[in-house]
Amino acid sequence: MNQKLYTFNGGVHPDVHKAESNATPIRTMPLSARYVVPMRQHIGEPARPVVAVGDRVLRGQMIGAAEGYVSTAVHAPTSGRVVAIEACAVPHPSGLFDLAVVIEADGEDQAIAYQPLDWRSLDPSALRNRMRDMGLAGLGGAVFPSYIKLNPGAQKIHTLILNGAECEPWITCDDRLMRERAPEMLRGIEIMRHALGCQTVLIGIEDNKPEALAAMRAAAPAEIEVVAVPTMYPGGGGKQLTYTLTGVETPTGGRSTDVGIQVFNVGTAYSLYRAVEIGEPLISRVVTLTGHVAQPGNFEVRIGTPLADLISAGGGMLPGASGEIIGGPMMGFDLMDLAAPVTKAVNCLIVKNPKFFPIKPIELPCIRCGACARACPADLQPFEMYWYSRAKDFGRAQGYNLFDCIECGCCSYVCPSHIPLVDYFRFAKSEIWEREREKRAADLARSRHEFKAFRLEREKQEKAEKFAKAAEKSKAAASSNADPTAPADPDAEKKKAILQAALERAQKAKESVAPKNTENLPPRVQKEIDEIEARRATVEATTETKE
Amino acid sequence: MISAILVMAAIGLVLGGILGWASIKFRVQDDPLVEKIDAILPQTQCGQCGFPGCKPYAEAIAKGEADINQCPPGGADGVNRLAELLGVEPKPLGEGLEAKPKSVAIIDENTCIGCTLCIQACPVDAIIGAAKQMHVIVASQCTGCELCLPPCPVDCISMQVIKEDVVNWKWRYPIHMMKRAA
Amino acid sequence: MIGSPYILGRNSTSAIMLKVMLALIPGIVAHAWLFGPGIWVSLFLCSAFAIVFEALLLLMRGLPLKPFLSDNSALLTAWLLALSLPTLAPWWLYAIGMLFAIVVAKQLYGGLGQNLFNPAMIGYAALIVSFPVNMTQWAAPVGLADHALTLLDAFDVVFAGQGSISADAYTSATVLDTWKTQARLGTPSESILSQPIFGWAGGQGHEIVALMYLAGGLLLLSLKLITWHIPLAFLAGLAATAGVLHLIDPTQHASPLLHLFSGGAMLGAFFIATDPVTAASTPRGKLIYAGMAGLLTAIIRAFGGYPDGVAFAVLLMNVCVPFIDTYTQPRVFGHHPGHSKGRKS
Amino acid sequence: MENYLLILIGTVFVNNIVMSKILGLCPFMGVSRKLETAIGMGAATTFVLTLASGASYLVDTYLLGQDLAYLRTLSFIVVIAGIVGFTEMFIKKSSPVLFRVLGIYLPLITTNCAVLGIPLLNVQEQHNFLESLFYGLGGALGFSLVLVLFAAMRERLEAADVPKPFRGVSIAMITAGLMSLAFMGFAGLIR
Structure with missing residues (x-):
């Protein structure tokens, strides 16, 4: 006490x-006939449905598992059958639909x-x-x-x-x-x-x-x-x-x-x-x-x-x-x-009824009387935040500590000009949050773009190095056989022999594979091929003269 | 007459000396304006501003070659912030450019032939897939720059506007009751 | 789509303005009783011009007439201007005053709540700068004037100009005016004070009106329409500066009491400086704003060219209000004390 | 000492450079869009103006004397340009942000009629060296004071729904006019 x-x-x-x-x-x-249990009933990640359409569920059985750290589970309110897992109407100011599990109650209300x-x-x-x-x-x-x-x-x-x-x-x-x-x-x-x-x-x-x-x-x-x-x-x-x-x-x-x-x-x-x-x-x-x-x-x-x-x-x-x-x-x-x-x-x-909840009177301009500042439990200056939120100057609205506002509604309640101050603050807050989301997406895109440029650069370098190495090896290989006095180390000899054998085999394979489809050709096709060969010869002739 | 010329010459010499000394003492490297401009641009790397990416466009603005209202994804808000940063008069978006609602590219799985052309085209590597394998676009990383649409031989990529859902829903600007009553 | 809260408190802007006008009534009645019916004429004229100009501007701006005219802000400005002008001035003086007040000082800035300068004081300043002669012909106290005017005479004077009665039959210099001219001529303060127009504190009759404004001001305070910061700081600033000057050179400078109860001091402290739209909005800001206004009033009255400095002092401090507001933001809940919460853009 | 104080009070309040003498209007209108830039500009102008009025007094008495009086304006402008050049480099080094935000208005101090006006007024009223320094300082402080207050007002005006034809500079002009009306209160303050 x-x-x-x-x-x-x-x-x-x-x-x-x-x-x-x-x-x-x-x-x-x-008991109601149907129950619509939304997956997003808490702050954080919505729950992930763990039941399928047609399953029979009991009262208290988990129908949505928590997803990620900030999340929690969702359970069946009564026993019955899952008839649908779809976007349903949910109590949200936007009036939009959200994922929910629809359960048809069977009346037994049997619990786990x-x-x-x-x-x-x-x-x-x-x-x-x-x-x-x-x-x-x-x-x-x-x-x-x-x-x-x-x-x-x-x-x-x-x-x-x-x-x-x-x-x-x-x-x-x-x-x-x-x-x-x-x-x-x-x-x-x-x-x-x-x-x-x-x-x-x-x-x-x-x-x-x-x-x-x-x-x-x-x-x-x-x-x-x-x-x-x-x-x-x-x-x-x-x-x-x-x-x-x-x-x-x-x-x-x-x-x-x-x-x-x-x-x-x-x-x-x-x-x-x-x-x-x-x-x-x-x-x-x-x-x-x-x-x-x-x-x-x-x-x-x-x-x-x-x-x-x-x-x-x-x-x-x-x-x-x-x-x-x-x-x-x-x-x-x-x-x-x-x-x-x-x-x-x-x-x-x-x-609501018109007696206790009358229609809002017309909003008059703010006369900076300070009644809202005196009523604000967070000691903010609502008329200054309103002034810059209305002008969509979110930087300055944030300068007046917009995010310390707990949206309790005291300022709108006492405002003599009946200005919906909290609506201006909610509008400004959601715009700033969206801008921050865009900023994060832009930073992610920039870092990925820079990494891609770096990756392309790196691949080019690697390719260049590979060519350079290959060029050296072939030069080194050419210089080693040009100077016979060099002491032939035994495994280089053996490797060259294997290489030689492989080359001969490839050569023989190429000759044996005669082009089958160019022997018994109908005269018309043969004539066409001769023309193309002739044209190719003239083209090669002109290209040689150009170099 | 001679004394007049002498006096002016003397003043000129003295001031020239001071300025020469000052320019050496206050040598300064270029100021990081390009990064500040780049920070405002939406980084979609879409090239609609006529430059191959946001960084080149930022450099062009810094050098004064490009105007501040050539970036449609940035929208009017982006132009205003650029104007405020550079201290110039904000301008409406350039002619023929309008800020489209933000959208994401979607690959139609049954027509994609796995030719990897879109993977090379994507400025932010948001497309996953390999030669002759199925391709998919990571929606969270796609910036909606539409660069992957032209190279696709089978036209299986389509742009889908991001729908409003319970998470990204925004409170509306309160309608000024008085204007409506007028 | 207007969201919560769905219930509203009871006060409204038009009610606030109405209450402030009611608080002015005692002062007006005392003025009418002591200085003749001229005040009714100027009040009527100013109010009429105010409504006409406001309606004209609202039509031009395409805004609905009803909500704005019914918020009484134009009427309040008219009353304040009428009370700070001499009563039997020609009608066009009131028209020009209201033109500046309503059109230039208020509507051009976007109407109620967005103007930077106090409309009534802009009207007063414009008039005193352009028509100094008419502005110094104040009505004499009924006792002293050699010709008591009836309401009809007042209308006749205001509209027909000089008409049948000559001007000096009903006017006399104000207290501040006589003190300034005499003091500068070097006449000793005792003989100045002994002149008939000086009462026990301010001008004969003027001090009663000032007392009535004081009563109206205290009524405003009790109705919580204004906070104590502005009137207290204004009167303290005025009295302190006048006191210091009086100590330095009693023959040159009047006593603080005379300063408080003469000219527009009381009206300024409770009704003009406390106009929420143009005054500072943070508690500390209000103290600085009103204190400096009081100080400037005393300085202008002592050394300046114009007899009464309230209007210019308030306007000068209106100029500083946005600057003051920016740097006197109070500490916000959860921000550890001592951390300056200036504006971060 | 009392005389200098009187000069200072006189130039800051009574015949304020911008409000009563209506000098230096283009930076007054141009830089007063944001409060930070206005404070920066005020500081820069005060620095330049004080130095300029001191330097121009020296140039006038020792270099020009009576016979070369016709060179007065020319030499003053050269001196001011030199000082502004120096200030420009100093600001570019010390705070690039302020430098970029001031932008064109920093070199424009040279052409600010107040900056040239005050040295000429010094000569006209035969001030000695210290008096002209105080006169320059007072004029600059008056300019900065009014500029900063005006910038704060314009920031608030930004969000007012001023009628369409009066948006932007025109309402700023009207506000400046009403400010000078307020400053008339100081008229006749110093006998």
Whole structure:
């Protein structure tokens, strides 16, 4: 309780709208008919499908293996048959399709044999590799493969922070999770502490969730401290929560592990518990369904459940709904296609209505009033970055530390001219990333081009050397037989004899092979050959005169 | 009149001396401008600028023989960056040159006869194959310079524009609501 | 395709401008009560010209009228210019002032938010440089003037020019003007101060108006529309410099109190220097910007040719704002302290 | 000493070379596109101008005297050209980047009317050696100050959506005009 709190600059207080969905307990969804499980549900390389169309899969069976270091596995949410492995609609701001495994559920929901792990005796790297195969990824929204984060690596991790702040309005999935499953979550936290080998463990929960605080404090052992952090958006940002609890600023461009602190979402801790102590891979997560639906609330949803089924499980949309948002209203994105499935990254689905989500007013020019700079939790100057991003002068936008922006949306929220500042920053960032990709491709092309020029040069030299050597050998050979007094060393004699014999044999072979097809030719063909021979003779005559 | 000439001659002599001494003391080798220009060019080695590669084009720009807007793969953005580096006025792309969307060459396996002509033509060795063996283009290394199209006797190489997918998708420039409302 | 965030805060640019205009009301009412109804005429005229010019330019630039006219920025500029000009000047003076302010200083740069100079001050500077005579005919306090004007007379004077009443019946020199001319003639400060137009702090009547602007400014501060940096630094810079000069040579230079409560000091500190578009944007930058502006105001008032230096001081510091902003960028979260985060292009 | 300070303040603020005397406009417009180049140009011009006004005073008093007064402009230009040549080589050696970015405007210092104007003004106002040095330094500092501030303004103007006909140099000209309007505030500062 005596934990000293630090306050970061900026932040806003949107109205939280938590009451709509945090009253009712977590409901489990009925089985859907079809499940669409995308291969890319985490940061890094997408998983590689290991099943074929037509295979029968069981619940929890791995259908996509992790590919490369930054990757994690993907599992079947229920038992059934793989009907297709193709590009399907996925929850992504672009609305583009991505590779996914489509499973037709057979209703039996038969699981593979779960093997719980004795994580205390298992050595940490083996534990981490199992986590990689269990498909664990950050459920706070970043979906970074958790097995990498569990590796303390070179630096010593002295503090583990559990992020239960959930500062984004409307979302309450962590809140319900902490209230109902605190003991299991704390077992997961024990495993994390064992894997990271750190002493202090802090759980940050915003003070607008008293029940969750009480539940976690009741279940928490003495040495784990549950801290009530002030309610402020974006108090739950990784860097912001770390600063609030420890006063340490995560270095720019680096991660909190550079300063010995690791941050995990509370949902990730719970799924770690199920993966290690029960042996069930990450096949389901708690999702908030809220906004303009009949019965908003939190659901235990299988990964791959089409979002349309989730909405119908919540009693369907009320009339007058104006679109859906994946994630929260501050950092989420518009859902393009309802057929898209729930993935590991989806923590909330909000059905918009014109009352709470009015159409954006017209964007007026920026008057440099500085409200956004005061609201920015990263102490940036959003109007300067906007000024140069709008003019597409990406060099200068980067000069104003564009890549320290966490895209939390506070600046767009407070802007009196309603400028979509975050959109300008996202546009500038993706343009700069693309330019960097092109730069890397150009450097690769230059180095390959220079190597090709070098290779051609080298081949020319080798050929020149070979000719030079051959010319010397023939000269040397000519000089050796021109001077008989030279002491004929015996093997040179023998070699010359063999050479001589080979030459004679080749000579005889050439004579014996008479051209068969030039004897009994019809007179017409014979005449033609004579003409050609005559012409060739005249050509040779003229060429000799030219030299 | 004579004194005027004498005075001017004296000033000229003194300054000439200072400049002579300075030019010796401040001898300087050529500055690495060519590398800086080469760093901006997209290295497709495609020759559409009239030079056999990006390096020769960079040298030509440095020497002032070539204009800065002859590189279509670089696009208008490349021309602007060259203009900024050299401190000259940015110009639109040269006449008849327009920046095509980035594309990659694809070999149609069933018509390729393995004649290795395209392998020799590729400036960045992005084509794998041997005489009379199947050839394939490494998509990640192909710069889209289209130099392998002409030598292919059976025309089995085609250019395919790189499709937008979830990874290389870019956020759009936010439409200025006011302009649309006008 | 506009993405998140999907919810917005409540304030808007037009609301901000409106609140600033409301904060001006106390000053205007005091001015009207103490210096006669001339202020209403100049406010009306300036506002009318501002709307006309702004609409004209927006049409020429092919932009929609409604969003821009309704953001009240043109109106605010008009009010600020009207309050810094003498009230009973001929109408074309207001027209030319607004022409410079709206057209040259704002629309040519691309409209709201992109201009480099404070539009009202450009208007004032252009007028004082080209029409010095009209610009020094300030309305006398009602008590002192030998002829109290009614609203109709004011309209008559403004539109018909000299008309029935002669100019010196209702005008008098300002406090700063008399101090400068008398001090340079060498009359001792006591006798200058004893003249009727001098009140207890600034000019008789002027100090009440200045107090009202101060009240309006504090209202702005409480509504968080401006930060304390600019007004405090401006007034401190002005008072400190005037104080030092006063200590050096009390007969030549007026007391800091008189400087604070006369001319455009209070209006400048709270309403003109704090124009977010043309002021410095970083906290440290604001302190430098406003402090130097205060200093320059005092220097111009003491040694310069023009009676009141606020306009020129603000313009001179507007020139330095892009330079100041570039090199006073605050430390960004995660960048270890002490590391200068200047602009990297 | 107080007199020199007065000259310095006078030439930097009150009758600023660019803003009040409207001299040296072509580098003022040409080099003010980027802040770094403006700072480089300011430094180069200050170096040249201070040396030039000192050297031209010496040339004028000792070499020309009264009878050869008609040679004044010619000799000043030769001296300035020499100094600029020296500066050009020095910058080419010390920072090739600045040299290339300044490009044509470095040799153009010779033709900068401020650089020739100040020595002539020195002669006209009969300054002694130290006064002309301070006058040259003040003029150059004033030029550099205004050039750097103007460059920062133009960098910000680059991204403003100025109406089409006013884009580029024309809005820069208007800004320069408004700057000189602001500098009029200093008029009459020094009695």
